[in-house]
Amino acid sequence: xxxxxxxxxxxxxxxxxxxxxxxxxxxxxxxxxxxxxxxxxxxxxxxxxxxxxxxxxxxxxxxxxxxxxxxxxxxxxxxxxxxxxxxxxxxxxxxxxxxxxxxxxxxxxxxxxxxxxxxxxxxx
Amino acid sequence: xxxxxxxxxxxxxxxxxxxxxxxxxxxxxxxxxxxxxxxxxxxxxxxxxxxxxxxxxxxxxxxxxxxxxxxxxxxxxxxxxxxxxxxxxxxxxxxxxxxxxxxxxxxxxxxxxxxxxxxxxxxxxxxxxxxxxxxxxxxxxxxxxxxxxxxxxxxxxxxxxxxxxxxxxxxxxxxxxxxxxxxxxxxxxxxxxxxxxxxxxxxxxxxxxxxxxxxxxxxxxxxxxxxxxxxxxxxxxxxxxxxxxxxxxx
Numbered sequence: 001x002x003x004x005x006x007x008x009x010x011x012x013x014x015x016x017x018x019x020x021x022x023x024x025x026x027x028x029x030x031x032x033x034x035x036x037x038x039x040x041x042x043x044x045x046x047x048x049x050x051x052x053x054x055x056x057x058x059x060x061x062x063x064x065x066x067x068x069x070x071x072x073x074x075x076x077x078x079x080x081x082x083x084x085x086x087x088x089x090x091x092x093x094x095x096x097x098x099x100x101x102x103x104x105x106x107x108x109x110x111x112x113x114x115x116x117x118x119x120x121x122x123x124x
Numbered sequence: 125x126x127x128x129x130x131x132x133x134x135x136x137x138x139x140x141x142x143x144x145x146x147x148x149x150x151x152x153x154x155x156x157x158x159x160x161x162x163x164x165x166x167x168x169x170x171x172x173x174x175x176x177x178x179x180x181x182x183x184x185x186x187x188x189x190x191x192x193x194x195x196x197x198x199x200x201x202x203x204x205x206x207x208x209x210x211x212x213x214x215x216x217x218x219x220x221x222x223x224x225x226x227x228x229x230x231x232x233x234x235x236x237x238x239x240x241x242x243x244x245x246x247x248x249x250x251x252x253x254x255x256x257x258x259x260x261x262x263x264x265x266x267x268x269x270x271x272x273x274x275x276x277x278x279x280x281x282x283x284x285x286x287x288x289x290x291x292x293x294x295x296x297x298x299x300x301x302x303x304x305x306x307x308x309x310x311x312x313x314x315x316x317x318x319x320x321x322x323x324x325x326x327x328x329x330x331x332x333x334x335x336x337x338x339x340x341x342x343x344x345x346x347x348x349x350x351x352x353x354x355x356x357x358x359x360x361x362x363x364x365x366x367x368x369x370x371x372x373x374x
Contacts, residue, residue: 007276039337039338046345060276082273082275083307086311
């Protein structure tokens with residue numbers, strides 16, 4: 001799958017980690033990708049939904065090359081439904097693997113308000 | 125003023141004329157065969173007769189009396205005041221009910237029972253529901269999808285959103301119950317920092333579906349941006365309670 005249009009950015013660590021997890025869960029990367037979606041709720045109003053899923057009809061797709069050249073999975077796909085895209089556009093996903101690492105961290109340059117848990121935000 | 129419909133055959137007679145099932149009380153429309161509205165009413169059953177509250181009692185009485193042939197039915201105008209439930213702004217006599225549905229999309233749900241026996245105007249309404257309404261819903265969805273596509277391609281420039289916003293407004297004209305269109309329109313208006321307009325749109329979404337979490341959450345965010353923390357917290361609390369209720373159901 002190729003990229004329809006740029007909605008989100010993933011940093012290199014995030015891409016690698018997604019590929020590792022896809023491998024661990026034995027999901028075929030040509031069939032499964034990372035779904036990013038928005039749902040209501042959370043301390044700041046909106047929350048992210050993150051899971052492996054197959055592409056749905058109207059999904060916007062972005063393909064990312066795995067910077068880990070030794071890995072078996074060379075590319076990963078990100079799927080975003082068009083309605084979530086209006087909230088997610090411009091977002092970047094990073095992977096924090098440090099000592100106090102939080103795992104996947106969502107940075108939204110549009111977010112004017114985030115909560116301490118880092119999982120909830122508002123975009124206006 | 126109301127109409128009182130009495131007689132042994134009153135229930136059967138009203139049933140054959142009204143667009144909705146008769147219960148102890150219910151909204152109903154009286155239509156001509158091609159769907160023009162004679163009257164929008166609120167019908168109450170009381171002590172063996174029917175009390176019909178409507179805006180134009182004399183017109184309705186004259187209309188209904190044309191259909192009394194051998195039925196034991198008597199219709200009289202009573203002096204009671206009009207039930208405010210049937211006051212509808214923009215209602216025009218002899219207007220097609222289909223036209224009125226465009227302004228008041230919940231008219232079909234409120235005034236019509238498609239599973240009841242025949243009534244004048246039923247064919248027009250059924251056709252509209254099965255064909256006309258479906259086509260409008262499809263067009264509305266198409267406009268919404270196009271708007272979201274435009275948004276996805278936009279360079280994050282507030283001006284770029286105007287074509288998408290216009291499409292969403294078109295989508296809502298076609299189907300005033302398109303929840304996705306309301307939500308998307310509200311969010312895009314907010315991105316243009318037109319928060320009062322965004323709030324108005326989200327409040328319409330909340331009216332259509334009080335259980336729409338995104339409406340409640342977006343309203344909370346928009347009010348916060350407007351500096352109204354109290355209202356923002358109210359909407360957030362509403363959304364949170366709803367979330368818990370839905371989680372408990374599962």
